[in-house]
Amino acid sequence: MAVETKPDTLVAEPWTAQEHKGGSEELGVERPVSKDSDLPLLLQEFPEGGLAAWSTAFGAFLILFCTWGYVTSFGVYQDFYAQNYLTNETSTAISILMVSCRFIGSINAFLGTSVSLVAGTLYDRGYFYHLVITGSLLQSFSLFMLSLAKPNQYYQVFLTQGLGSGIAVGLLYIPSLAIVSHYFRRKRTLVMAFVTLGSSLGAIVHPIMLNNLLNGRLGFANGVRASAGLLSALLLIACLCMRPRLDPPTTPVNYIVAAKKCLRDIPFFFAAVGAFLFQIGFYYPYFFLQLDSTQHGISISSYSLVILSASSSVGRLSAGYIAGYIGVPNLTVISAISCGLIILGTVGLSSPASVVIIGVLYGYFSGVYTAIVGPLMATLTHDPSELGGWMGIGFFIGGFGSLIGTPISGALLTSDYIWWKPALFSGVSRLRLPLLYPHTL
Numbered sequence: 001m002a003v004e005t006k007p008d009t010l011v012a013e014p015w016t017a018q019e020h021k022g023g024s025e026e027l028g029v030e031r032p033v034s035k036d037s038d039l040p041l042l043l044q045e046f047p048e049g050g051l052a053a054w055s056t057a058f059g060a061f062l063i064l065f066c067t068w069g070y071v072t073s074f075g076v077y078q079d080f081y082a083q084n085y086l087t088n089e090t091s092t093a094i095s096i097l098m099v100s101c102r103f104i105g106s107i108n109a110f111l112g113t114s115v116s117l118v119a120g121t122l123y124d125r126g127y128f129y130h131l132v133i134t135g136s137l138l139q140s141f142s143l144f145m146l147s148l149a150k151p152n153q154y155y156q157v158f159l160t161q162g163l164g165s166g167i168a169v170g171l172l173y174i175p176s177l178a179i180v181s182h183y184f185r186r187k188r189t190l191v192m193a194f195v196t197l198g199s200s201l202g203a204i205v206h207p208i209m210l211n212n213l214l215n216g217r218l219g220f221a222n223g224v225r226a227s228a229g230l231l232s233a234l235l236l237i238a239c240l241c242m243r244p245r246l247d248p249p250t251t252p253v254n255y256i257v258a259a260k261k262c263l264r265d266i267p268f269f270f271a272a273v274g275a276f277l278f279q280i281g282f283y284y285p286y287f288f289l290q291l292d293s294t295q296h297g298i299s300i301s302s303y304s305l306v307i308l309s310a311s312s313s314v315g316r317l318s319a320g321y322i323a324g325y326i327g328v329p330n331l332t333v334i335s336a337i338s339c340g341l342i343i344l345g346t347v348g349l350s351s352p353a354s355v356v357i358i359g360v361l362y363g364y365f366s367g368v369y370t371a372i373v374g375p376l377m378a379t380l381t382h383d384p385s386e387l388g389g390w391m392g393i394g395f396f397i398g399g400f401g402s403l404i405g406t407p408i409s410g411a412l413l414t415s416d417y418i419w420w421k422p423a424l425f426s427g428v429s430r431l432r433l434p435l436l437y438p439h440t441l
Contacts, residue, residue: 052243053183057191059241061198063132063176066139066231066238067169069202071112072283074105075290075305076210077161080220082291084151104158105287106406108166113279113399115170120392123175128244135171136235142168143228147221174392176238177374181387182245188378189328193320193371200316200367203286203309211302258386262393268380272397275373278336279401281343281426284409285362288422292346293355295417300352307359315367322368328376331368338365340430347420373398405429 047053081104119131142164149156177192184191206227213223262268285308293301300307315335323331342362348354374391381390409422 059238060176062238064198065202068199073206110403111166112169113395117392117396139168140232147224190320200313207305275398276401280405280429284426308363311363312367315364316371319371335369344427
């Protein structure tokens, strides 16, 4: 779904068009600006393709492969920490909530969305390259430092994988999504779905690699270094592929005013609250499905995340096509209801067949939602110059759901592994979400 641009909302001076592949403008040609509108005409013209456009989309694809693809693979670390690496923790509810490996994954996911508030603001001010280079270096550094963490040294794992990698993901997420809007309008939802497919592909590759590395001959330290080396190379390629097409507005956006405006916008506000509710239960299968399968003695437990993520790839790829027929908000509601019901169904997990069914169904519908949430925020943003800020605010609010959701699920699970309690909590939080999204129609 394309974003409607409003010519009377942007403030910008007459400026020089930039050269871009797939377009017909030449460098140095002055663009006329209407007296009634400060919006440059170039902003209304989108290449919809070309070398620069598709290389930028590919770079964004690699960014999500190396960030959210790795975050959603935390279930492998979750299983490894609980069984081998962080085994001297107490079993009280407070310990499970605040001082356990479950909190590492939740703070990583929370920072990945909440730091987007700062990243979106800096992106709109023209600091695209600063964000992607800093985020890439920090992601690489954090994972190499994680390889030096010692067994039962919780704070070392928390600082590197929780804080360091989480901040890196937050710096990279919004710029990699928003930069696609420089090149695509008519195909924006479809291309964003392709970009988010990177996280699904990463969530397929990383669990297979990590399960074999951590539990194989290399062990934890060398296994993490090997995965960090792969991510570093791919992030370097991504930084070389992406480039902005539009200059930032000459008059910086006032984000205090923008924040008040977006929070007073009823459709956007309800969409942000809905994202919060969705994120409460989103990571439950990603972080706990492998551990759940292992505890039930299911032989394919190490491939549970692979099944889930492979199905998620199909969901993300098909989301753009389906949204063109039923609309982004409607598809959001359908995917949210489906995810909630499937999580409730994890209570009956007891066999390889149940793992496959849950992985396929949840992976597909969670992939649809993940592919749609970016275009939903972009659709509800009225001023293109504030796109990064509005998306950052929306993801920041949603990020609190991922912060509290997984630790609460861990506390409900307890050391006795009572699986129905966290499943009920995560599933019901999803089923409340569809009550909010009709306000976005």
